[in-house]
Amino acid sequence: MNSEEIKKNMLKGSPARLFPVLPESKKEERATSMLLSVFTMVPDFARAVLEEAGAPIGKLSKISCYTEVSFKGMNANSRPDGLIIVENSKGPWVALVESKIGSSEITEEQITSYIDIAKAQGFDAVITISNQFAGDPSHHPLALSKSKKKGVGLFHFSWLAIASKALLLRNSKSVDDVEQAFLMSELLRYMQSDKTGMADRFTMSKAWKTIFEEIHQGHAVQKASREAREASSDWFQLLRFISIKLSLAVGEACSTHIVKKHMNEANIRLQDTICGLHKTQSFTGELKIPNAASRLRMTASMARKTLDLSVRIDTPRDVKQQRASINFVLKQLKDCEAQGVEIVVNWPGTTPSTKLLLDKALDDDHRKELLRPDLSALPTSVDIVKVIDLGAKMKTSKHLPDVAELEVERFYEEIVQNLRRWVPRAPKLKNSAHVLEEDVAPAAEEEFTPTPAILGLKTGASERASYAALGPFLANGSNHYFSN
Numbered sequence: 224m225n226s227e228e229i230k231k232n233m234l235k236g237s238p239a240r241l242f243p244v245l246p247e248s249k250k251e252e253r254a255t256s257m258l259l260s261v262f263t264m265v266p267d268f269a270r271a272v273l274e275e276a277g278a279p280i281g282k283l284s285k286i287s288c289y290t291e292v293s294f295k296g297m298n299a300n301s302r303p304d305g306l307i308i309v310e311n312s313k314g315p316w317v318a319l320v321e322s323k324i325g326s327s328e329i330t331e332e333q334i335t336s337y338i339d340i341a342k343a344q345g346f347d348a349v350i351t352i353s354n355q356f357a358g359d360p361s362h363h364p365l366a367l368s369k370s371k372k373k374g375v376g377l378f379h380f381s382w383l384a385i386a387s388k389a390l391l392l393r394n395s396k397s398v399d400d401v402e403q404a405f406l407m408s409e410l411l412r413y414m415q416s417d418k419t420g421m422a423d424r425f426t427m428s429k430a431w432k433t434i435f436e437e438i439h440q441g442h443a444v445q446k447a448s449r450e451a452r453e454a455s456s457d458w459f460q461l462l463r464f465i466s467i468k469l470s471l472a473v474g475e476a477c478s479t480h481i482v483k484k485h486m487n488e489a490n491i492r493l494q495d496t497i498c499g500l501h502k503t504q505s506f507t508g509e510l511k512i513p514n515a516a517s518r519l520r521m522t523a524s525m526a527r528k529t530l531d532l533s534v535r536i537d538t539p540r541d542v543k544q545q546r547a548s549i550n551f552v553l554k555q556l557k558d559c560e561a562q563g564v565e566i567v568v569n570w571p572g573t574t575p576s577t578k579l580l581l582d583k584a585l586d587d588d589h590r591k592e593l594l595r596p597d598l599s600a601l602p603t604s605v606d607i608v609k610v611i612d613l614g615a616k617m618k619t620s621k622h623l624p625d626v627a628e629l630e631v632e633r634f635y636e637e638i639v640q641n642l643r644r645w646v647p648r649a650p651k652l653k654n655s656a657h658v659l660e661e662d663v664a665p666a667a668e669e670e671f672t673p674t675p676a677i678l679g680l681k682t683g684a685s686e687r688a689s690y691a692a693l694g695p696f697l698a699n700g701s702n703h704y705f706s707n
Contacts, residue, residue, distance in 0.1 A: 225310075225314065225315060226287065226308050226310055226315050229306075229308060229315065229317060229344070232294050232295050232344065233289070233292055233293070233294055233295075233306075234293045234294060234295055234297075235291060235292060235293045235302070236289040236290065236291060236292035236293070236306060237289060237290055237291060238260075238287075238288070238289055238290075239255075239256045239257075239258075239259035239260040239262075239263065239288040239289060239290050239305065240256050240257075240260055240290075241256075241257060241260040241261070241264075241406075243256040243257070243290070250324050250325075250419065250420055251304060251322050251323060251324050251327075252290060252291065252304060254322060254324055254382075254414075254419060254420070254421055255290055255304040255305045255320060255322045255352075256290045256305075257410065257413065258322075258352075258385070258410070259288035259289075259290065259305050259307065259320070260288065261406055261407070261410050262286055262288055262307065263286050263287065263288050264402075264403065264406055265398060265403045265406060265407060266280060266282075266284065266286060267392060267397060267398055267403075268388070268389060268392055268398070268403075268407060269286050269309075271388045271389075271391075271392055272380065272385055272388050273307070273309070273318075275360040275361075275378070275380075276318065276348055276350055276360060276376060276378040277316070277347065277348060277376055277378075278307070278309050278316050278318070278348075279309065279311055279313075279316055280309055281311065283311075283312075284309055284310060284311050285309075285310040286307070286308070286309055286310075287307075287308040287310070288305060288306065288307050288308070289305065289306040289308075290304060290305050290306075291304065291305075292305070292306045292319075294340060294343075294344060296343070297340055297343065298336070301336045301337065301340060303319040303320060303321050303337050303340070303349075304320055304321050304322050305319070305320030305321075305322070306318070306319060306320065307320060307350070316347050316348075317344075317345075317346040317347055317348075318341075318346060318347060318348040318349065318350050318376075319337050319340065319341055319346060319348075319349045319350070320349075320350045320351075320352065321333065321334065321337060321349070321350075321351050321352070322351070322352040322353065323351075323352070323353035323354070324353070324354070324382070324419065324420030324421055325354065325420035326354070327353065328353060328355060328364075329351045329353055329355065329364065329365060329379070331365050331367065334349065334351065334365060334367070334377070335367070335371065337349045338367075338371060338372065338375050338377065341375045342374055342375055346375065347375070347376060348375060348376035348377070348378060349375060349376070349377050349378070350378050350379070350380065351363070351377075351378070351379045351380075352379070352380050352381070352382060352385065353379075353381065353382070354381060354382055354383070354420075354421075354425070355379070355381060355460065356381045356383075356384070356425060356459070356460035356461075356463040356464050356467075357379045357380075357381070357459070357460070357463060358459040358460075358462060358463050358479045358481060358489075358492070359479070359481055359486070359489075360378045360379060360380055361376075361377075361378060361486075361487070361489070362379075362459070362481075362489040362492070363377050363378070363379045363489070364379055364456065364460075366452075366489070366490060366493065381463070381464075381467070382414060382421040382422065383422070383425075383464070383467050384463070384467055385414070386411060386414045386415060386421070386422075387467045387470050387471055387476075389407055389410060389411050389414075390411060390471060391470065391471075391474065391475070391476055392407065393407045393408065393411065394474055424621070424624070424625075425460065425461070425464045425624045426620045426621050426624065427454075427457045427461070427620035427621075427623055427624070428453050428454070428456075428457050428620065429620070430449070430450040430451075430452075430453035430454045430457065431453075431454045431457045431618065431620060431623075432618045432619075432620060433450045433454075434450050434451060434454040434500070434525065435525050435617060435618040436618070437450075438504050438525045438526055439525075439526075443501065444497075444500050444501045444504070445501075446497050446498065446501050451497050451500060451501075452493065452497065454500070455493055455496045455497050455500065455506070456493070458496065458506040458508065458523065459479075459492075459496075459508075461523075461623070461624060461627060462479045462508045462510065462521065463479055464624055464628070465510065465521075465624075465627055465628055465631050466478050466479050466510050466511075468628050468631075468632070469510065469512065469631060469632065469635065472632050472635075473512065473635070473640075475512070475513040475514075476513065477510055477511060477512050477513070478510070478511050479508060479509070479510060479511070480508070480509035480510065480511045480518050500525075503524075504524065504525045504526040505522055505523060505524040505525060505526070505527075506522070506523045506525075507520070507521070507522045507523075508520075508521050509521070510631075512635070512639065515534075515639055515640075515642070516534065516536055516639070516642040516643050516644040517534040517535050517536055517639070517642065517644070518534070519532065519533075519534055519631065519634070519635065519639055520532070520533045520534065520535070521627075521631070523617070523627075525617065528612065528613050528614055528615075528617045529610050529611060529612055529613060529617075530610075530611045530613055530617075530626075530627060530630060531608060531609070531610050531611075532608070532609045532610075532611070532630065532631065532634045533606050533607060533608040533609070534606070534607050534638065534639055534642065535569075535604050535605070535606050535607075536551075536552050536604060536605050536606075536607070536642060536644060536645065537603070537604050537644065537645050538551060538552065538601065538602050538603065538604055538605055538645060539551050539601075539645045540601065540647070541647060541648055542601070545594045545595065545598075545601055545602060546590070546591075546594060548601045548602055549568055549590070549593055549594075549602060549605060551645060552566075552605040552607070552642075553566070553584055553585060553590070555641060555642055555643065556581060556585070556607070556638070556641070557585060558641075559581065559637060559638065559641070560637070561581070561609065561633075561634075561637040561638060563580075563609055563610065564580070564581040564607060564608070564609050564637075564638065565578055565579070565580055565581065565607075565608045565609070565610070566578065566579050566580070566581055566584040566593065566605060566606075566607060566608075567605065567606040567607075567608055568593045568602045568605055569602060569603050569604045569605070569606065570595060570598065570600065570602050570603065571598075571600050571603055574595065574598065574600075576606075577592065577593045577594070577595065578593075579592055579593050581607075607638055607642075609634055609638070611626075611630050613626060
């Protein structure tokens with residue numbers, strides 16, 4: 224199906240407008256129209272967002288967007304907020320769009336209906352946008368069955384994630400067209416306004432508080448409970464929220480680290496997280512920061528009411544002493560003034576770690592407490608850990624995201640941005656050239672007179688006459704010539 228056939232099959236739909244004429248109550252429709260119109264005018268922005276949904280946007284691609292669409296043969300009440308068509312030489316890539324603003328959330332009934340439309344029309348994807356967060360665009364906040372989604376990609380973006388893409392793209396100055404850069408700035412101004420509902424603050428759900436209270440009442444977390452599932456979803460959203468905020472703070476695209484087996488299996492990730500909560504009464508995740516020496520690890524301990532932040536640095540393997548291996552990390556922290564930071568030295572096998580507060584570890588007299596005299600082996604890595612006691616803030620749905628954001632940025636500034644990873648030294652050049660020369664060079668006392676043929680010179684009659692005159696010079700200078 225080409226773009227013309229798609230348009231003919233549309234009962235309703237208007238091209239996305241930058242300045243849509245809509246009632247004040249139509250905030251969602253206005254936000255969708257403005258975003259999609261900028262997609263059509265700034266291809267680099269469309270690519271930065273839509274490539275994560277599988278859109279093949281190249282330099283010659285044509286992007287068309289429509290709003291409030293409906294199709295022949297479909298329920299007239301099922302009307303997605305938008306339609307995106309990306310035209311390439313291989314054919315169009317098409318996605319339906321549904322958006323929510325403020326505290327409104329995507330509903331399963333609505334998305335199920337749009338997936339059915341996409342299947343019937345032969346479209347590629349359904350994209351949802353709201354103030355909800357997803358660890359990865361392919362990990363939708365709604366846990367739909369595989370059979371329901373089969374044949375259609377389902378992707379989710381938060382408004383903050385889209386705004387961060389726009390901001391990073393603008394700040395990188397990769398959009399050098401003046402008009403396009405202006406459109407990006409105006410879209411950002413609109414999205415970041417509190418009046419639009421696109422910059423709503425992230426809060427944890429009621430399930431987060433419920434799980435917290437159950438743990439502190441001595442109850443085990445039930446793996447199959449709705450609260451455990453929703454609290455785990457809150458944790459994924461919190462990680463994504465902080466990664467976006469950190470992206471804006473450092474000016475580079477940070478992200479949530481998702482292990483390979485979870486990347487294409489959001490349900491397995493959810494189940495593993497719930498199992499971890501059941502066993503440890505805590506949530507754990509990692510943030511990836513471009514060119515950082517380590518991923519930043521976050522652990523929210525419900526039982527201890529703490530937020531643990533840490534990074535792990537591999538220690539050098541090309542030194543002989545344990546002290547030298549540990550000093551590689553400590554030297555990088557000599558100017559650190561952060562309080563409550565602990566140094567944890569990890570050893571091979573089952574050997575227990577050694578620990579010391581940073582201020583003591585930087586003292587020569589106390590540093591020896593980190594060593595293991597009973598071992599000849601070197602340490603494998605050093606963890607730099609900061610434990611933040613959140614107390615009652617751990618269960619506060621509105622305050623926890625703000626506190627976590629602040630503490631992560633502080634830990635990054637005080638610790639992470641100053642670290643570098645260990646890189647093995649380059650191999651030294653072996654003295655093989657000298658060995659070869661000694662093996663093949665003639666003995667110094669032997670006479671060796673170069674002939675014209677050996678020197679690669681012509682040996683005709685006239686040349687031989689000229690060489691005869693130079694004979695004494697060649698004979699006397701032969702050793703000097705070849706020794707150089």
